[in-house]
Amino acid sequence: MTKNVIMLDSKYNAMDAAKLMKDKKIASLVVTKGNVPFGIVTERDFVRLICAENLQSKNTKLIDITSSPLITVKPDAIIEDAAKMMAKNKVRRIVVVEDDAVAGILTATDLAAYLIKHRRGTKQVLLALTRNMKSVGNRYIFGV
């Protein structure tokens, strides 16, 4: 999983969230309410709920485009079970939560990296799925 999860409080607007995602080069944000993880917002949500509806991002509250509740696993969950949960819920990321605190995020890209490491599947294809992202510390950074 990726440990350094970027989060933003639900009091911000959609433009703030998009700017943060752009600056951090990430595809989703965990949205918090107080200090508790509340939901998630992905690139897809912005396109479908703001662009397609022709809304102004500055005038749209982050909470209005946030998907909640979060689909979560505990840190001691088995990877295969987390993968099944992703498949069942048709999501590409699952938030790892313990005692109401975010411990990390597990993405489809993390799964591809895991398979490469354990020599399962076809390496060349899995590398394409990781999109040439280099792991820096615990975070993936695009285009390094």
Add this chain to the structure above:
Amino acid sequence: MLRKRVTEIMTEAPLDTTERGLTVALAARVMKERARGSLIVVDNGKPVGIITERDLVRRVIAENRSSSATKIGDIMSEPLISIGPEATVSSAANVMYKNGVRRLPVIEGGRLLGIVTSTDLARAIQRESEKDEVILAMGRFKMIEELNK
């Protein structure tokens, strides 16, 4: 599997496309209604660029631009990174990896034949690793849905 041609696993044309002079709002509506993560931009039928969900977030939403006043031509990614129909699954995987992209239009003589995505590649390896749950999840779950039918 790696030596297979991409044409065997791609989504074939006609694809949902957009044009330089159309608005972001219109393209986003197509992406929403057709459940697409990207649209190829065509100019007189020729593929010239691509817009992805990421482009819209970073170049429209983050800049607080109006979706109905912003034209596709102002925010699209070009030139298009593409492959020919003779390319193999292996070479498509390499091109995606090297360029950090997940989608490759398949083009021959300026004509858009189809598109191959990293999900298509994952589905191709699923067939050879049908018991691997993690690989199943990578292929965006179609196989599991089919198995559950």
